[in-house]
Amino acid sequence: xxxxxxxxxxxxxxxxxxxxxxxxxxxxxxxxxxxxxxxxxxxxxxxxxxxxxxxxxxxxxxxxxxxxxxxxxxxxxxxxxxxxxxxxxxxxxxxxxxxxxxxxxxxxxxxxxxxxxxxxxxxxxxxxxxxxxxxxxxxxxxxxxxxxxxxxxxxxxxxxxxxxxxxxxxxxxxxxxxxxxxxxxxxxxxxxxxxxxxxxxxxxxxxxxxxxxxxxxxxxxxxxxxxxxxxxxxxxxxxxxxxxxxxxxxxxxxxxxxxxxxxxxxxxxxxxxxxxxxxxxxxxxxxxxxxxxxxxxxxx
Numbered sequence: 001x002x003x004x005x006x007x008x009x010x011x012x013x014x015x016x017x018x019x020x021x022x023x024x025x026x027x028x029x030x031x032x033x034x035x036x037x038x039x040x041x042x043x044x045x046x047x048x049x050x051x052x053x054x055x056x057x058x059x060x061x062x063x064x065x066x067x068x069x070x071x072x073x074x075x076x077x078x079x080x081x082x083x084x085x086x087x088x089x090x091x092x093x094x095x096x097x098x099x100x101x102x103x104x105x106x107x108x109x110x111x112x113x114x115x116x117x118x119x120x121x122x123x124x125x126x127x128x129x130x131x132x133x134x135x136x137x138x139x140x141x142x143x144x145x146x147x148x149x150x151x152x153x154x155x156x157x158x159x160x161x162x163x164x165x166x167x168x169x170x171x172x173x174x175x176x177x178x179x180x181x182x183x184x185x186x187x188x189x190x191x192x193x194x195x196x197x198x199x200x201x202x203x204x205x206x207x208x209x210x211x212x213x214x215x216x217x218x219x220x221x222x223x224x225x226x227x228x229x230x231x232x233x234x235x236x237x238x239x240x241x242x243x244x245x246x247x248x249x250x251x252x253x254x255x256x257x258x259x260x261x262x263x264x265x266x267x268x269x270x271x272x273x274x275x276x277x278x279x280x281x282x283x284x285x286x287x288x289x290x291x292x293x294x295x296x297x298x299x300x
Contacts, residue, residue, distance in 0.1 A: 001122070001168070003220060003221060003222060008108050008112065008218070012107045032085065098199060106213065108217075109213045114183050117183075129158075155168040160269065171183055178214065179209055185202065
């Protein structure tokens, strides 16, 4: 999905993480999460004993109540501290992403990594579409011999449906004031920043272009780095689906499944927007008539 310059930027970003020793930090955070989670949420022999003691004779049940309240207070305090640690760790993770991006910027410029992020979104959509389409069609169920041309076909279909010819294609870089050009737009609905482990693409682009570094992007295919590309593609595809017990199907069969899935009338670009401002039940005289028609449409 990426050209050589974008692929270089992605690799530089990952090597930036290696320099941070981020995997070592993540390992210790994971261990701390397991320990804290066990203390906070696990219930063992002591909890069972206190529960039985609290239901025993009133003259000694108060001991169980007191100990249960004490343990609950300790767990609540630890849960509060654990939440603060998680927030700090995720803030650190976002900062490490920014710093790794700057490593890529210093090597490949401010645009290559942003273009890669833009195209990788479409690549992820293509991967999901392939998995869904092969599951819905039992006749042609199975991975295609090589899934890479499948991705390209999906980009064309999805771009047509969305009315976005630039879908999955890196936008052209303007000649005038390229540092002001933005690929990603601010979204209305986003994950709260305090809980996000990665910064949004909008923030990453702003960070990469804060001190703009101009560099040409190598438009050659990233496959130029490898030998025996057709064989390698087939090996990669087999590795991805190695845990399945189904044989690969020809690429033509997979592409046919994709065409059948997206050649539905309601996906036609001519119908986009015709439902805006209209009631979805205006065609029905009675409520039950509308429900029956909706169920029939869902069954189809």
